[in-house]
Amino acid sequence: MNLKNDLILRAARGENIERYPVWLMRQAGRILPEYRTVRASLSGFKELVETPEKAAEVTVQPVDLLGVDAAIIFSDILVVPEAMGLEYQMVESKGPYFEKTIKTEDDLKYAEFNFDVEDRLSYVLEAIRITNKELNGRVPLIGFAGAPWTILCYMIEGQGSKTFSKARKILYQNPTLAHDLLNRITEVTIQYLKAQVKAGAHMLQVFDSWAGILGTEQYAEFGLKYLDRIAREVNEVPLTLFSKGAFTSVEAIARLDCNTVGVDWNMDIATIRKNIGETRTLQGNLDPCALYASHAEVERLTNNMLNSFSSKRHIVNLGHGVYPDIDPEKVRTFIQTVKNYELK
Ligand code: CP3
Numbered sequence: 001m002n003l004k005n006d007l008i009l010r011a012a013r014g015e016n017i018e019r020y021p022v023w024l025m026r027q028a029g030r031i032l033p034e035y036r037t038v039r040a041s042l043s044g045f046k047e048l049v050e051t052p053e054k055a056a057e058v059t060v061q062p063v064d065l066l067g068v069d070a071a072i073i074f075s076d077i078l079v080v081p082e083a084m085g086l087e088y089q090m091v092e093s094k095g096p097y098f099e100k101t102i103k104t105e106d107d108l109k110y111a112e113f114n115f116d117v118e119d120r121l122s123y124v125l126e127a128i129r130i131t132n133k134e135l136n137g138r139v140p141l142i143g144f145a146g147a148p149w150t151i152l153c154y155m156i157e158g159q160g161s162k163t164f165s166k167a168r169k170i171l172y173q174n175p176t177l178a179h180d181l182l183n184r185i186t187e188v189t190i191q192y193l194k195a196q197v198k199a200g201a202h203m204l205q206v207f208d209s210w211a212g213i214l215g216t217e218q219y220a221e222f223g224l225k226y227l228d229r230i231a232r233e234v235n236e237v238p239l240t241l242f243s244k245g246a247f248t249s250v251e252a253i254a255r256l257d258c259n260t261v262g263v264d265w266n267m268d269i270a271t272i273r274k275n276i277g278e279t280r281t282l283q284g285n286l287d288p289c290a291l292y293a294s295h296a297e298v299e300r301l302t303n304n305m306l307n308s309f310s311s312k313r314h315i316v317n318l319g320h321g322v323y324p325d326i327d328p329e330k331v332r333t334f335i336q337t338v339k340n341y342e343l344k
Contacts, residue, residue, distance in 0.1 A: 001137045008070045009140055009202060011315050012238035012259040012281050020306065020314055021069040022338040023142075024331065026321030027062040028074045031328055034061050045090040049075050050123050056130035063139055066328065067335055070140050070203070073131060073196070075124050077146030077207055080188060081155050083120040084111045088154075101158035103170065105177055111155075113184040117191040118198075125199040132200040143201030145193055147208035147243070148185040148226040149219075152178065155185075164213055171214075171222055178222060186226045190233050197236045205240040205262070206230060212245015219249050224256070231257040240283055244320060254280045265290075265319030269308045283315040288323050291330040298330055302337040312343065 003009070008021035029035055035058050039048055048054050055074040062068050078088050078096055088096045100110045118125060131141055146154075156167040170178050193204050211223055227241055241253055242262025254261050254276040263272060263284035272282060290301045306316070316338045322331065 001132065003137050003140055003202070005069055005139050008315055009238060011313065012203060012240070014259075014278070014281060014313050017312050017343070019343055020309070020312075020316045020338055020341065022316040022335050023068040023070040023072065024062070024066075024318055024322045024334075025072075027066065027068055027331075028058050028072060029322075030324035031322055031326050031331065032061055032065060033328075034058075034065060044092075045076075049079065052123055052126035052130050055123075055127035056134055059127070059131045059141075060134050063135065066331055067339075068139070070142050071131060071135060072142040072144065072205070073124065073128055073201070075127070075144070077144070077151065077209075078154060079121060079124060080145060080185070080192060081111075081151055083115070083117070084113060084155075084185075084188065086111060086155060095160045096154065098154065098158040102155050102181065103166070104174075113188060117188060118195045121192060121195065125195055128196060128199040128201055140202035141200060142203045142205055143193065143196030143199075144205045144207060145189050145196075147206050147211070147223065147230075147241075148182045148189060149214070149223040150208050150210045151185050151189070152181055152222075153210045155181065164210055167210075168213065171218060182222060182226050186229055190230055193230070193234045194236065197234075201237065203238045203240070204234065205242060208241070208243040208246070210245075211243035211249070212247070214246075216248040219243075219246055220252065224249060224252055227253070228256050240315075242283070251275050260315060262317075263319065267319075269305070270310065273310055278311055278313055281313040281315060282309075283317050285317070285319040286334070288318045288320050288326075291318075291322065291326045291334060293330075295330065295333045298333045299337045302334050303341065306338065306341045 011017050011021050042048050059071050059074045063071050086098050088098045091097050153164045153167040238259040240260035241258045244264050250272050260281040260283050263282050265285050265287035286305050
């Protein structure tokens with residue numbers, strides 16, 4: 001299938017672009033009333049994720065309604081631990097909750113690591129195939145997975161946390177168990193990402209949402225080591241690594257075999273660019289809260305960010321997922337400002 005708009009793929013590969021591509025993390029979701037209507041017609045978030053036609057429908061919505069330059073498949077990073085046998089519930093206004101967690105070797109009996117990924121996660125792969133039919137080449141489709149460290153956090157902790165101290169405790173008390181799990185998660189994740197490409201994903205992003213809670217050395221040992229393996233083994237399509245909050249590791253991430261490095265809003269684009277050179281694309285990094293400002297201010301802040309870019313190796317996004325109560329009109333102003341910006 002020929003893509004009519006392949007800006008984001010060209011930006012990821014460091015090729016020439018006419019303007020900066022733009023999309024938003026969590027663009028398929030609660031900011032859109034059209035999403036809430038589809039979700040309300042089902043029993044909840046999980047049914048939406050597990051029903052390929054519906055997941056495809058909400059994946060395409062931001063392309064139609066917001067004019068983004070890429071779609072991201074509607075799913076969740078938690079489908080991977082669930083495929084391993086740790087079922088989760090998405091508790092309304094609270095977040096994910098896992099009944100079973102892994103804290104000792106004995107708990108490994110709850111999880112399975114040798115299974116047919118394409119079979120067990122077939123609903124995601126089917127959603128990718130349907131989405132591409134509906135997109136009909138309008139924009140590329142991004143597939144994704146959680147990074148091994150972030151998935152490990154949920155498998156140990158069982159729910160969200162400010163500190164993930166139960167997960168971090170294991171790194172000190174039983175690093176062997178942590179590495180054993182990280183190895184197994186990495187293997188499944190590589191198979192899952194490759195399966196998404198086979199199903200039609202044009203690009204991939206790995207989310208390490210909890211990278212920032214580890215110190216630099218621990219992140220190298222329990223995070224980067226496994227991202228490195230993923231980046232070396234998954235090279236069919238452009239790959240983005242987003243290690244949120246890992247300020248001190250950005251340069252090490254940029255040395256991994258990826259095309260794009262995600263940058264959150266606490267990181268300074270100009271400094272990072274100076275330190276990594278022009279061999280990688282950067283993605284980010286407007287503060288998601290900036291979209292609470294007035295339209296004029298959103299425009300000003302977005303232009304400021306664009307002015308901080310010194311090359312064409314950029315994909316515009318927020319520094320993290322868009323917050324659910326953001327006015328879609330503000331998102332449109334953000335996107336339009338990027339589209340109006342003249343590349344020098
Ligand atoms: O970006 C997109 O539009 C695609 C869909 C997507 C979702 N989750 C849908 C979702 C993606 C890429 C994710 C990734 C994800 N999921 C991450 C990594 C990115 C990040 O935000 O750091 C993480 C840590 C999760 C785990 C997760 N899923 C949590 C902690 C929560 C609850 C908190 C919240 O934001 O609501 C979810 C739920 C979730 N995943 C929702 C959506 C649209 C909200 C569910 C709803 O509709 O009520």
